[in-house]
Amino acid sequence: DIQMTQSPSSLSASIGDRVTITCRASQSISNYVNWFRQKPGEAPKLLIYSTSNLQSGVPSRFSGSGSGTDFTLTISSLQPEDFATYICQQSHSNPLTFGGGTKVEI
Amino acid sequence: QVQLVESGGRVVQPGGSLTLSCAASGFRFGDYGMHWVRQAPGQGLQWVAFIRYDGTGEYYPDSVRGRFTISRDNSRNTVYLQMNSLRPEDTAVYYCAKNRLGRVITFGSEPDYWGQGTLVTVSS
Numbered sequence: 001d002i003q004m005t006q007s008p009s010s011l012s013a014s015i016g017d018r019v020t021i022t023c024r025a026s027q028s029i030s031n032y033v034n035w036f037r038q039k040p041g042e043a044p045k046l047l048i049y050s051t052s053n054l055q056s057g058v059p060s061r062f063s064g065s066g067s068g069t070d071f072t073l074t075i076s077s078l079q080p081e082d083f084a085t086y087i088c089q090q091s092h093s094n095p096l097t098f099g100g101g102t103k104v105e106i
Numbered sequence: 107q108v109q110l111v112e113s114g115g116r117v118v119q120p121g122g123s124l125t126l127s128c129a130a131s132g133f134r135f136g137d138y139g140m141h142w143v144r145q146a147p148g149q150g151l152q153w154v155a156f157i158r159y160d161g162t163g164e165y166y167p168d169s170v171r172g173r174f175t176i177s178r179d180n181s182r183n184t185v186y187l188q189m190n191s192l193r194p195e196d197t198a199v200y201y202c203a204k205n206r207l208g209r210v211i212t213f214g215s216e217p218d219y220w221g222q223g224t225l226v227t228v229s230s
Contacts, residue, residue, distance in 0.1 A: 034216040043220035095167035
């Protein structure tokens with residue numbers, strides 16, 4: 001199985017900050033990485049698919065980059081609704097696997 | 107708008123069985139594969155099953171293969187997860203989710219819409 005390792009596991013930030021979260025795959029997955037945001041008590045929400053494609057309705061402050069094994073999610077200017085957990089997922093190989101999450105706190 | 111509503115979660119004893127349902131609306135259900143993904147209390151997400159849009163293929167991780175069965179009824183816009191030989195480590199919120207891409211013939215890709223989840227507790 002492909003392991004997805006996120007860093008950091010948590011971070012503290014302020015409104016307006018630029019935040020970068022990293023996801024590393026245990027083997028090359030081309031561009032098959034996706035990013036989700038999950039707020040407490042809610043289901044995950046798809047933000048970015050295939051490394052850098054913004055899901056419909058997602059604000060442009062979110063962006064993604066990377067290839068192979070190393071990927072990043074960037075939030076250009078943190079908003080109040082962005083304090084949540086961010087999770088990467090690989091869709092290159094069966095079984096689909098998720099990273100452990102990065103909690104963004106105030 | 108896309109809606110996914112899970113039901114069937116409850117407390118069940120170890121070794122028991124349970125079937126979850128997910129009623130879908132707001133999209134052409136028969137054109138999309140469907141996932142089940144679970145989240146144990148305070149833990150991360152774990153994918154547990156995917157079924158192709160037409161029901162001709164099912165995929166599972168090793169942790170549930172042989173115990174869980176995903177199925178669908180395209181006439182009822184519903185996907186199911188039959189869970190047998192349940193273990194305490196199966197305790198989780200179970201989400202159903204729609205695959206973003208339609209008519210995928212592989213093991214699925216990224217889920218784009220998720221239900222609110224249903225809690226399964228395996229305990230004596």
